[in-house]
Amino acid sequence: LKTFRKGGLHQEQNKRSADRAIEVFPLPETVSVPLSQALGAAATPVVEKGDRVLCGQLIGKSDTFISAQVHSPVSGTVTRIEEIDDVSGFKRKAVIIRVEGDEYLPGIDLSPEISREIPADREEILQRIHDCGIVGLGGATFPSHIKLSIPANKKVEVLLINGAECEPYLTCDHRLMLERSEELMIGIQIMMKALAVQKAVIAVESNKKDAVALLTKLCNEYTGISVVTLKVKYPQGAEKQLIKAVTGRAVPSGMLPMDVGAVVHNVGTAVAVYEAVQKNKPLISRVVTVSGSSISNPSNYLVRIGTPINLLLEKAGWDAASTGKIVAGGPMMGKALSNTSVPVVKGLSGILAFAHAESMRPAVQNCIRCARCVKVCPMGLSPYYLEAVSAADKLDLAEQAHAMDCMECGCCQYICPSRRPLLDQIRMGKSKLGHLIRSRKNN
Ligand code: SF4
Numbered sequence: 001l002k003t004f005r006k007g008g009l010h011q012e013q014n015k016r017s018a019d020r021a022i023e024v025f026p027l028p029e030t031v032s033v034p035l036s037q038a039l040g041a042a043a044t045p046v047v048e049k050g051d052r053v054l055c056g057q058l059i060g061k062s063d064t065f066i067s068a069q070v071h072s073p074v075s076g077t078v079t080r081i082e083e084i085d086d087v088s089g090f091k092r093k094a095v096i097i098r099v100e101g102d103e104y105l106p107g108i109d110l111s112p113e114i115s116r117e118i119p120a121d122r123e124e125i126l127q128r129i130h131d132c133g134i135v136g137l138g139g140a141t142f143p144s145h146i147k148l149s150i151p152a153n154k155k156v157e158v159l160l161i162n163g164a165e166c167e168p169y170l171t172c173d174h175r176l177m178l179e180r181s182e183e184l185m186i187g188i189q190i191m192m193k194a195l196a197v198q199k200a201v202i203a204v205e206s207n208k209k210d211a212v213a214l215l216t217k218l219c220n221e222y223t224g225i226s227v228v229t230l231k232v233k234y235p236q237g238a239e240k241q242l243i244k245a246v247t248g249r250a251v252p253s254g255m256l257p258m259d260v261g262a263v264v265h266n267v268g269t270a271v272a273v274y275e276a277v278q279k280n281k282p283l284i285s286r287v288v289t290v291s292g293s294s295i296s297n298p299s300n301y302l303v304r305i306g307t308p309i310n311l312l313l314e315k316a317g318w319d320a321a322s323t324g325k326i327v328a329g330g331p332m333m334g335k336a337l338s339n340t341s342v343p344v345v346k347g348l349s350g351i352l353a354f355a356h357a358e359s360m361r362p363a364v365q366n367c368i369r370c371a372r373c374v375k376v377c378p379m380g381l382s383p384y385y386l387e388a389v390s391a392a393d394k395l396d397l398a399e400q401a402h403a404m405d406c407m408e409c410g411c412c413q414y415i416c417p418s419r420r421p422l423l424d425q426i427r428m429g430k431s432k433l434g435h436l437i438r439s440r441k442n443n
């Protein structure tokens with residue numbers, strides 16, 4: 001089995017919802033659709049209070065290069081455009097829509113038939129992906145049309161499809177690989193055409209044997225696509241670690257995957273690309289795993305964007321009284337939520353509710369110089385040192401120690417026997433350092 005060499009760790013997988021088929025989540029009464037759901041600038045609203053909208057209608061236009069279109073996930077009436085809390089903890093401008101019926105914009109193909117004839121023109125493919133607001137669904141939310149547009153001076157040889165799903169608990173990608181496998185394969189073909197590559201590899205961790213078997217069989221029908229089985233190891237699904245595991249190539253600090261001839265997209269993104277290009281369907285829903293020790297009925301829901309997450313928790317048998325922490329995303333890279341009425345967004349893969357006992361942080365002890373944090377860091381950093389210089393605001397030292405290479409995987413904080421808040425401090429240091437680097441560039 002393939003894997004990356006440097007760092008990483010093994011945790012309890014707790015994939016409690018792995019055998020739960022994707023369930024269509026009921027329409028809520030109201031949705032709140034943030035205009036900023038992609039990496040980059042927020043979209044500009046193109047609707048006003050009182051407007052009637054249909055499912056799939058454009059409500060937020062992307063005006064800048066790195067940004068993504070936003071569409072109405074429901075039919076109904078716009079009641080407000082206002083700032084709301086979102087899953088990241090920041091205030092975001094959002095379009096609030098009262099749901100009325102479930103009427104789609106004409107031209108969106110809702111038939112279950114698989115559409116196999118892919119467009120011949122690369123520009124047309126990229127335009128449809130842009131128009132449908134597709135972003136990376138693995139969590140990064142980078143606009144997909146940009147990631148599929150390779151500059152003329154770069155050469156990409158292989159498309160890697162990330163089906164590792166290495167975070168414990170999350171199973172939305174696993175279910176997509178099982179239940180939408182043909183759409184996934186056609187989505188991959190479309191991406192291969194956009195990138196002008198002849199080779200694609202679907203990388204799946206070995207704990208998803210059924211998905212490996214199914215996709216390997218399907219590969220016989222699709223030229224140039226193969227499946228690689230990966231060792232179960234966190235963070236196997238991180239871009240640089242995935243490239244290393246599958247191709248053996250290392251992406252140097254400050255460089256991009258395309259610099260070593262690879263582009264990585266998530267399985268959910270490939271299915272969304274299929275829907276955009278073959279069905280003209282914008283990204284208005286996604287699969288979300290709801291799990292954790294305070295959830296009695298772990299589930300995978302196909303949910304409209306903008307649905308309040310407390311509805312998902314309640315449907316999955318949430319025991320609110322026993323809950324000590326709710327996390328948006330996986331337990332390693334997700335963020336704790338203080339507000340359960342925040343809406344589902346394009347980048348939300350899971351909602352996890354944990355009991356009090358699992359949520360408490362033990363008291364922080366002094367660093368004992370055991371170097372375990374160094375050993376597990378997949379980026380070869382010295383987390384104990386980055387923590388210290390970040391806490392002391394010594395940004396020059398943090399920069400010299402490559403703080404910006406930290407991908408916030410959380411391995412260091414997880415392993416530390418002194419329970420030091422390594423990632424918390426490094427994140428704060430990175431945020432300040434990022435501002436400093438950007439202001440330096442602008443001057
Ligand atoms: S793992 Fe914790 S205790 Fe050990 S060196 Fe790192 S910060 Fe110090």
Ligand code: SF4
Nearest residue numbers: 377406407409410412
């Ligand atoms: S969070 Fe950053 S410093 Fe810590 S192990 Fe991951 S990459 Fe290394």
